[in-house]
Amino acid sequence: MKAWLAKQFEQSAGIQNGIRWYQSCSRRERVLLSLVLLLLAALLLYSFILAPLQQRQSLAEARLAQAQQQYQALQMNAQKLLSTRQQAGLEDRSSDALRRVLSQTAAAAQFSADRVQVEGDSRLQVWASEVSFAVVAKWLNGLANERVAIANLQIERVGEGMVNLRLTLD
Numbered sequence: 001m002k003a004w005l006a007k008q009f010e011q012s013a014g015i016q017n018g019i020r021w022y023q024s025c026s027r028r029e030r031v032l033l034s035l036v037l038l039l040l041a042a043l044l045l046y047s048f049i050l051a052p053l054q055q056r057q058s059l060a061e062a063r064l065a066q067a068q069q070q071y072q073a074l075q076m077n078a079q080k081l082l083s084t085r086q087q088a089g090l091e092d093r094s095s096d097a098l099r100r101v102l103s104q105t106a107a108a109a110q111f112s113a114d115r116v117q118v119e120g121d122s123r124l125q126v127w128a129s130e131v132s133f134a135v136v137a138k139w140l141n142g143l144a145n146e147r148v149a150i151a152n153l154q155i156e157r158v159g160e161g162m163v164n165l166r167l168t169l170d
Contacts, residue, residue, distance in 0.1 A: 098124045098169050105142035111135050128165040136165055
């Protein structure tokens with residue numbers, strides 16, 4: 001590779017003319033040209049490498065600061081959220097009672113779950129695929145009216161107005 005590169009330099013007429021021109025310049029001009037090339041190289045290094053790196057670092061620091069602020073806000077409000085849940089009067093039901101509420105509210109909202117699984121003594125996991133979001137929203141509103149706690153909720157958009165749903169009722 002090194003030999004090939006040296007051969008390319010030797011065969012290039014433009015490079016050979018440049019070398020001859022540089023050698024024909026006075027010592028003072030060569031020093032000046034070397035300084036200009038050095039400054040140009042430094043400018044290119046800064047413009048194409050260092051400046052973008054600094055911008056990315058600043059952006060990452062800003063994102064980190066924002067994430068830390070959100071985390072602190074969540075920590076400060078965590079206790080408030082827990083006390084609100086207790087004050088809301090959410091009922092603690094057995095899994096059988098949750099199944100009854102699930103079937104009543106699902107029938108009212110015309111919601112059909114693909115799979116329902118008992119988790120522990122008082123939790124139900126519910127899965128549904130490609131369900132209209134409007135139906136899911138209506139069903140979740142029915143659960144809220146029955147004061148059913150939702151321990152975990154995952155909604156994934158799969159199409160226009162259609163979602164996959166996984167939630168844990170408590």
